[in-house]
Amino acid sequence: MTDENQPQMTRIQQKNRELILEGALGAFSANGFRGATIDQIAEAAGLSKPNVLYYFGSKDEIHKTLLTTLLDLWLAPMLGIDPEGEPLDEVLRYVSTKLQMSRDYPRESRLFAYEVLQGAPHLSEILGGRLRELVDQTVAILARWIDEGRLAPVDPRHLIFSIWALTQHYADFEVQVRAVLGPGHDPYAEAEIYLENLFRRMLEVEAGR
Amino acid sequence: MTDENQPQMTRIQQKNRELILEGALGAFSANGFRGATIDQIAEAAGLSKPNVLYYFGSKDEIHKTLLTTLLDLWLAPMLGIDPEGEPLDEVLRYVSTKLQMSRDYPRESRLFAYEVLQGAPHLSEILGGRLRELVDQTVAILARWIDEGRLAPVDPRHLIFSIWALTQHYADFEVQVRAVLGPGHDPYAEAEIYLENLFRRMLEVEAGR
DNA sequence: CTTGATCCTGACCTTTTGGTCAATATTTCC
DNA sequence: GGAAATATTGACCAAAAGGTCAGGATCAAG
Numbered sequence: 001m002t003d004e005n006q007p008q009m010t011r012i013q014q015k016n017r018e019l020i021l022e023g024a025l026g027a028f029s030a031n032g033f034r035g036a037t038i039d040q041i042a043e044a045a046g047l048s049k050p051n052v053l054y055y056f057g058s059k060d061e062i063h064k065t066l067l068t069t070l071l072d073l074w075l076a077p078m079l080g081i082d083p084e085g086e087p088l089d090e091v092l093r094y095v096s097t098k099l100q101m102s103r104d105y106p107r108e109s110r111l112f113a114y115e116v117l118q119g120a121p122h123l124s125e126i127l128g129g130r131l132r133e134l135v136d137q138t139v140a141i142l143a144r145w146i147d148e149g150r151l152a153p154v155d156p157r158h159l160i161f162s163i164w165a166l167t168q169h170y171a172d173f174e175v176q177v178r179a180v181l182g183p184g185h186d187p188y189a190e191a192e193i194y195l196e197n198l199f200r201r202m203l204e205v206e207a208g209r
Numbered sequence: 210m211t212d213e214n215q216p217q218m219t220r221i222q223q224k225n226r227e228l229i230l231e232g233a234l235g236a237f238s239a240n241g242f243r244g245a246t247i248d249q250i251a252e253a254a255g256l257s258k259p260n261v262l263y264y265f266g267s268k269d270e271i272h273k274t275l276l277t278t279l280l281d282l283w284l285a286p287m288l289g290i291d292p293e294g295e296p297l298d299e300v301l302r303y304v305s306t307k308l309q310m311s312r313d314y315p316r317e318s319r320l321f322a323y324e325v326l327q328g329a330p331h332l333s334e335i336l337g338g339r340l341r342e343l344v345d346q347t348v349a350i351l352a353r354w355i356d357e358g359r360l361a362p363v364d365p366r367h368l369i370f371s372i373w374a375l376t377q378h379y380a381d382f383e384v385q386v387r388a389v390l391g392p393g394h395d396p397y398a399e400a401e402i403y404l405e406n407l408f409r410r411m412l413e414v415e416a417g418r
Numbered sequence: 419c420t421t422g423a424t425c426c427t428g429a430c431c432t433t434t435t436g437g438t439c440a441a442t443a444t445t446t447c448c
Numbered sequence: 449g450g451a452a453a454t455a456t457t458g459a460c461c462a463a464a465a466g467g468t469c470a471g472g473a474t475c476a477a478g
Contacts, residue, residue, distance in 0.1 A: 127388035
């Protein structure tokens with residue numbers, strides 16, 4: 001629909017669109033769509049407001065571009081699940097990767113959190129479309145593993161939800177996590193251990209059963 | 210600090226403040242603080258904008274009142290954990306109660322989600338104060354149970370985080386959950402089963418170990 | 419039924435903010 | 449080096465939104 005990756009783009013365009021999206025990521029993830037202002041984005045990008053509007057026609061367009069651009073990065077780890085791998089290892093690796101994404105890309109996590117909280121006005125088609133299909137693929141793999149008795153029988157879709165919820169929680173609610181833990185804690189390091197144990201115990205197929 | 214539960218309050222005051230807070234809950238939980246407008250709140254409450262401002266001095270005050278008022282409701286279930294009860298039952302009951310809160314009070318869940326996402330500007334003292342103490346109390350109970358070998362050894366604080374994350378996910382990300390599941394699913398009914406199984410398997414102390 | 423307190427509102431003010439535009443600067447490319 | 453394309457901005461606009469206020473309506477109490 002929207003023009004994307006135009007073949008022709010000057011270096012200046014490339015650089016400035018980059019700067020704008022980077023600034024917008026900070027602004028939107030900190031304040032939500034309504035809370036962020038074009039002025040904030042412009043300042044973060046080191047550009048003037050009209051100049052920002054020169055590259056993106058509207059605040060909405062910046063937001064939409066940002067979301068669609070980052071969606072691939074965000075969903076990539078799920079594609080990393082190897083259907084031929086050892087089931088438990090594959091799931092645990094996915095969990096670990098997602099947790100690291102929360103640690104390394106908390107702004108992205110919050111950006112999506114805001115969007116979905118709001119009712120996903122810019123992502124609704126994607127949620128029921130591409131995302132759903134991607135989940136369905138993964139669910140098929142998980143279901144097969146369960147069928148083969150190599151993974152404890154759990155609802156695969158809710159398994160995926162729980163991975164998302166548990167890992168993104170540490171980015172989206174970081175303030176709360178840190179406040180409750182108090183100083184002297186590394187939330188992500190602790191979470192890594194906790195979550196590995198959680199999913200291992202839930203999904204392991206005990207010999208004696 | 211702020212005047213609360215003044216002994217004297219006319220029926221009109223009582224009713225209108227109620228209406229305003231109810232309308233504000235809808236507005237704030239749907240759009241976040243910045244996204245909600247006093248006009249929206251006024252309309253939802255069936256009052257004029259100046260009239261809303263007559264009862265609450267500012268938008269900020271409405272928000273703060275709402276948060277502090279609802280916090281008790283929101284945290285109450287944690288106090289329901291009985292230190293003398295059967296450990297696993299107590300935890301599972303807490304999980305189930307929290308999940309029902311997400312189902313029955315999704316607006317409240319989203320209200321807090323927005324607030325924490327934003328960095329909890331109106332709750333920061335509470336997070337590191339009352340909430341933390343409340344968590345510490347519960348952690349003490351859980352730690353004792355683990356010590357007594359009646360619960361599998363897990364980090365109690367992260368156990369609490371995981372309960373929050375997993376239950377509130379169904380309210381905060383409801384759009385996503387429904388989009389991915391597609392029609393013909395009852396997210397909460399399925400979650401109830403899934404989560405009970407999850408926590409049971411994680412926390413159960415197997416005999417043969 | 420009167421009077422003081424409470425309640426309510428239309429009109430208005432100010433700030434913020436998304437967005438426009440004409441004019442100017444800069445870059446590109448022949 | 450100069451024309452055409454591209455990039456940039458100060459000034460401005462209109463709408464949205466938080467908040468004020470004087471005055472009128474309504475209610476409670478004696």
